[in-house]
Amino acid sequence: MLVNGRWVENWQPVQKADEQGRFIRQVSEFRNWVTPDGRPGPTGEGGFEAEAGRYRLYVALICPWASRTLIARRLKGLEDMIPVTVLNPTLTDQGWQFGGYPGADEDPLYGSKYIHELYTRADPLVSGRATVPVLWDMKRGVMVNNESADIVRMFDTAFEAIAPSDLRLYPAALADEIDVLNRQIYESLNNGVYKAGFASSQEAYDEAVDGVFAMLDQLERRLGDDRPYLFGDELTETDIRAFVTLIRFDAAYHGLFKTNRRQIADYPHLSAHMERVLRLPGVAETVNMDHITRGYYSIKALNPTGIRPAGPAHVRRLLDVVAAD
Ligand SMILES: N[C@@H](CCC(=O)N[C@@H](CS)C(=O)NCC(=O)O)C(=O)O
Structure with missing residues (x-):
């Protein structure tokens, strides 16, 4: 530093x-x-x-x-x-x-x-x-x-x-609600996976993992009425916040950060939401799975050998399918 x-x-x-x-x-x-x-x-x-x-x-x-x-x-x-x-x-x-x-x-x-x-x-x-x-x-x-x-x-x-x-990623009519959900997603999910991965006590890890999966469960329920995005029919910045963690989850956090109670693939509505955002024009080009896995699995404090896992196949398959469409 x-x-x-x-x-x-x-x-x-x-x-x-x-x-x-x-x-x-x-x-x-x-x-x-x-x-x-x-x-x-x-x-x-x-x-x-x-x-x-x-x-x-x-x-x-x-x-x-x-x-x-x-x-x-x-x-x-x-x-x-x-x-x-x-x-x-x-x-x-x-x-x-x-x-x-x-x-x-x-x-x-x-x-x-x-x-x-x-x-x-x-x-x-x-x-x-x-x-x-x-x-x-x-x-x-x-x-x-x-x-x-x-x-x-x-x-x-x-x-x-x-x-x-x-x-409008932050429409005025939804500003207050977006702020509330953003904060929860940041604390429990975006930063929650890091809190689990970098916890230096069992208690800190347990607390973080509970938060991660409580948030995933909450978002899965929210999307359960088949709304396409977290606030309804329109995409907001909150969907992007969720997406950047969801797309890394099964490939990096599940293994390296030990957030392995479940995978995103086990959540049908979250998986569908992730794919919907991934299919928006140009979004797939911002997702480089080689950089993601190379980067995370090179963090020596968590993975001293730098060896990268072979899977999971479903994430690569999804990226390949979206790229080919
Ligand atoms: N609050 C910042 C956090 C950015 C952040 O922590 N980035 C990480 C990479 S994902 C970083 O650059 N870490 C390097 C370091 O902490 O030394 C933001 O959202 O822009």
């Missing part, structure tokens, strides 16, 4: 734990918003108006938080306006690294070797973990935001004047 702008120790997956061994995820540091006219957004400073070709998104395809920004970018039709740089799937002693792995890129702006160089470029005295996704302002040479929840929201609204879209 970075302390006062210097990389101080080899990368470790566990960021912070409480006295009971519960995994604690760091809060994001860069919280400015792109807005239609450059006025400040809900947090941070102003000066980031929506312009085509001005912002670059840095992602790792293993990462669910980065993937949700990629999906929002694609569904909102922003691909030509916001270029993307993909990092290698495996974390090194200095965190995320650029280039060399199939499907990964070099840093086209500064030739950086690691993502942490962008953090210190943005703030020479920055402290904390150098995470993805990162939204970078190529005009001012600064980091706009490294919180995926914010990036999804700004993609939904900020570029509307230059990239009109009928899709």
